[in-house]
Amino acid sequence: DQQVKQNSPSLSVQEGRISILNCDYTNSMFDYFLWYKKYPAEGPTFLISISSIKDKNEDGRFTVFLNKSAKHLSLHIVPSQPGDSAVYFCAASVKTGYSTLTFGKGTMLLVSP
Amino acid sequence: ETGVTQSPTHLIKTRGQQVTLRCSSQSGHNTVSWYQQALGQGPQFIFQYYREEENGRGNFPPRFSGLQFPNYSSELNVNALELDDSALYLCASSLKTFSTDTQYFGPGTRLTVL
Numbered sequence: 001d002q003q004v005k006q007n008s009p010s011l012s013v014q015e016g017r018i019s020i021l022n023c024d025y026t027n028s029m030f031d032y033f034l035w036y037k038k039y040p041a042e043g044p045t046f047l048i049s050i051s052s053i054k055d056k057n058e059d060g061r062f063t064v065f066l067n068k069s070a071k072h073l074s075l076h077i078v079p080s081q082p083g084d085s086a087v088y089f090c091a092a093s094v095k096t097g098y099s100t101l102t103f104g105k106g107t108m109l110l111v112s113p
Numbered sequence: 114e115t116g117v118t119q120s121p122t123h124l125i126k127t128r129g130q131q132v133t134l135r136c137s138s139q140s141g142h143n144t145v146s147w148y149q150q151a152l153g154q155g156p157q158f159i160f161q162y163y164r165e166e167e168n169g170r171g172n173f174p175p176r177f178s179g180l181q182f183p184n185y186s187s188e189l190n191v192n193a194l195e196l197d198d199s200a201l202y203l204c205a206s207s208l209k210t211f212s213t214d215t216q217y218f219g220p221g222t223r224l225t226v227l
Contacts, residue, residue, distance in 0.1 A: 043218035089155055103155030
């Protein structure tokens with residue numbers, strides 16, 4: 001049973017436009033959410049996170065939105081750049097006790113010039 | 114500040130052999146987690162070490178074992194390798210606090226079992 005779902009395997013966007021990556025979760029115990037970016041042959045790189053007490057967190061071109069009632073989060077990248085082309089993973093954790101990350105399967109973002 | 118490092122980068126083993134993967138955590142971090150990423154999947158949690166004790170384990174058999182050392186570096190050992198163990202093995206370190214536990218990943222070790 002997949003607790004974190006990224007239903008779009010891929011997304012293509014033109015440079016300068018907005019990229020929106022979506023993630024749904026089923027476990028209501030999750031209280032901390034993260035987005036990672038992964039290039040081929042590299043480990044995931046932390047991008048941005050959000051605690052369940054917030055509904056929005058912004059860092060430069062990256063904004064994460066959390067809708068707890070819908071158990072949905074999204075990552076907005078504005079403006080998109082060709083260097084943003086990578087696989088993006090959504091991850092969730094429960095901060096109490098040991099906090100394992102549960103990952104989605106990833107969305108491959110391609111930003112074309 | 115040194116990030117998370119892993120060795121070796123690539124490894125080829127045959128079925129039934131044993132393998133040890135190594136990870137050096139980021140400076141100041143006290144927690145190390147190991148993940149297995151199969152092709153086309155997200156990373157799956159194997160186990161976590163906090164202050165040299167196993168602090169949680171995912172759905173992996175006992176032939177997956179680990180250690181954390183006083184300097185917070187860590188090893189992942191896999192015995193009796195199976196073909197399905199072929200994957201990218203990722204180590205992540207973090208500083209466990211009350212308010213945050215962001216995990217930072219190393220580049221991974223690509224294990225191929227023939």
